[in-house]
Amino acid sequence: xxxxxxxxxxxxxxxxxxxxxxxxxxxxxxxxxxxxxxxxxxxxxxxxxxxxxxxxxxxxxxxxxxxxxxxxxxxxxxxxxxxxxxxxxxxxxxxxxxxxxxxxxxxxxxxxxxxxxxxxxxxxxxxxxxxxxxxxxxxxxxxxxxxxxxxxxxxxxxxxxxxxxxxxxxxxxxxxxxxxxxxxxxxxxxxxxxxxxxxxxxxxxxxxxxxxxxxxxxxxxxxxxxxxxxxxxxxxxxxxxxxxxxxxxxxxxxxxxxxxxxxxxxxxxxxxxxxxxxxxxxxxx
Numbered sequence: 001x002x003x004x005x006x007x008x009x010x011x012x013x014x015x016x017x018x019x020x021x022x023x024x025x026x027x028x029x030x031x032x033x034x035x036x037x038x039x040x041x042x043x044x045x046x047x048x049x050x051x052x053x054x055x056x057x058x059x060x061x062x063x064x065x066x067x068x069x070x071x072x073x074x075x076x077x078x079x080x081x082x083x084x085x086x087x088x089x090x091x092x093x094x095x096x097x098x099x100x101x102x103x104x105x106x107x108x109x110x111x112x113x114x115x116x117x118x119x120x121x122x123x124x125x126x127x128x129x130x131x132x133x134x135x136x137x138x139x140x141x142x143x144x145x146x147x148x149x150x151x152x153x154x155x156x157x158x159x160x161x162x163x164x165x166x167x168x169x170x171x172x173x174x175x176x177x178x179x180x181x182x183x184x185x186x187x188x189x190x191x192x193x194x195x196x197x198x199x200x201x202x203x204x205x206x207x208x209x210x211x212x213x214x215x216x217x218x219x220x221x222x223x224x225x226x227x228x229x230x231x232x233x234x235x236x237x238x239x240x241x242x243x244x245x246x247x248x249x250x251x252x253x254x255x256x257x258x259x260x261x262x263x264x265x266x267x268x269x270x271x272x273x274x275x276x277x278x279x280x281x282x283x284x285x
Contacts, residue, residue, distance in 0.1 A: 006030055006088050006173055007029075007031060008031050008087050009032045009033075009087070010032075010090070011034045011090050011092060012089065012091045012092065013094075014034045014035070014041050014042055014044070014045035014076065016277075017148060020144065020146065020148025021120065021148050022045075022049065023052055023148070024148050026071075026073040027149070028176045028177050030073065031073050031075075032074045034074060034076050035077055038078070050071060053067045053071055054067070080110060083111075084112075085112070087112075087114075088169075088173065089115060089117050090118045091103050091104065091117070091120060091121075095122060095123070100121060101128065104129045116138050116140070117133060117135065119139075119157075120143055121141060122143065122190075122193055125187070126140060130159050136159065137166060138163065139166075140157055141156065142174070144179075145192070146238070153179060155181075155192060156171060156181050156182065157186055158184070158185060188249045189250045189253075197259055200243065201258060201259070201261065202258070203221075203230075203231035203232055203235070204231075204232070204261075204262050204264060204265055207264070214232045214282050235275065235281065235282060236275035236283055236285075239274050239277055240274045240275050240281055244261050
């Protein structure tokens with residue numbers, strides 16, 4: 001048994017976030033099964049994790065044996081039933097409520113009744129996902145931040161029916177991963193995005209209205225507020241499609257103008273200018 005009391009973890013979604021969560025769980029000693037329906041995405045995930053572990057070995061954070069053992073603790077599959085014995089499943093798929101609810105329904109049918117089901121959603125209320133299951137007391141949010149192996153925060157989102165024992169196990173899991181866990185109530189955006197999104201949208205509106213150049217907006221917040229990167233660079237790093245979905249979710253829940261995505265964001269998403277991952281957003285990469 002690992003220090004977290006969780007030996008077997010399932011991660012649904014092998015993108016950038018899902019791969020990072022899997023890598024972090026494997027580093028903590030858990031066996032991890034990473035699921036995607038498409039083999040091509042699994043191949044990309046394997047390469048991403050192998051590269052990350054190789055960098056850790058090269059940087060002296062792991063020795064060769066430790067790196068190999070860590071990689072051996074991760075398996076990749078296109079078979080949803082392959083992680084039926086997982087004690088914790090973390091969903092990290094596209095930020096779409098219907099898609100996530102479908103995943104939770106399938107997890108509920110696949111995993112043992114005592115298993116915990118968690119979502120890495122940035123903004124979707126956990127209660128809406130728990131409703132797709134027969135175990136709302138064992139459903140919560142585990143919101144990681146990108147890049148997962150580096151960022152130290154995990155938001156633990158406690159829904160109306162989430163039990164205290166489920167929250168405590170999630171906190172132990174986060175601690176074993178070397179993260180700081182903060183508890184938040186189940187409201188769209190949780191802690192970080194409720195504070196961050198209005199700031200990012202204000203920067204987009206400044207740029208959209210020609211108030212200042214993108215470079216000057218970013219430099220002002222880096223040099224004047226001590227931020228590691230400016231808001232437009234950060235938006236590109238998050239992904240404009242992800243950010244747009246978070247804005248929609250926040251606006252739907254609170255109906256406050258500061259959460260509404262500006263028209264420029266909609267046009268950029270429609271044009272495929274999603275930030276770093278597509279090579280072009282507010283900046284070219």
